[in-house]
Amino acid sequence: MPTCSSNAALSQTTPSPFPRSRRPTRADGLSESILQDWQTAMTADGTAPEPAVNHEDGLTIVHHPILLQTGCLACHGDPASIAPEVAQKIAQLYPADTATGFAVGELRGAFRVVFEQE
Numbered sequence: 001m002p003t004c005s006s007n008a009a010l011s012q013t014t015p016s017p018f019p020r021s022r023r024p025t026r027a028d029g030l031s032e033s034i035l036q037d038w039q040t041a042m043t044a045d046g047t048a049p050e051p052a053v054n055h056e057d058g059l060t061i062v063h064h065p066i067l068l069q070t071g072c073l074a075c076h077g078d079p080a081s082i083a084p085e086v087a088q089k090i091a092q093l094y095p096a097d098t099a100t101g102f103a104v105g106e107l108r109g110a111f112r113v114v115f116e117q118e
């Protein structure tokens with residue numbers, strides 16, 4: 001996990017309810033339940049996900065939603081509209097890639113920042 005200061009760590013998580021991935025999933029139960037709650041509220045009435053702050057085992061854990069934006073479509077959009085050279089490179093580097101076919105506004109995961117409480 002990359003460290004951004006002496007007592008904080010940043011990671012990205014796209015848990016199993018969000019299956020179309022380019023990388024194996026990296027999620028724990030907390031991330032999984034936060035993402036589920038965000039997705040349920042978005043599906044129910046379009047509620048925009050808000051960052052979530054939790055405290056667990058002497059740690060402060062912040063989850064910030066990752067939402068698909070227009071620029072992301074260049075690599076995660078409809079496969080037919082991805083530039084051939086980009087599609088080729090992704091196929092070469094990520095042969096098991098399924099992270100395409102997304103639309104703007106879809107929830108794609110969370111950035112997670114973990115701080116030690118002092």
Ligand code: HEC
Pocket residue numbers: 014020021022023066067068069071072073074075076090094099108109
């Ligand atoms: C230039 C191509 C490109 C663009 C543009 C791009 N991505 Fe990605 N994305 C990738 C690649 C390649 C990976 C796999 C990276 C890895 O595993 O190291 C990836 C991985 C991810 C992942 C990790 C989980 C998964 O599905 O593999 C998420 C979430 C993600 N991208 C979201 C986004 C979002 C949101 C945007 C726009 C803000 C975006 N990406 C823009 C190429 C791109």
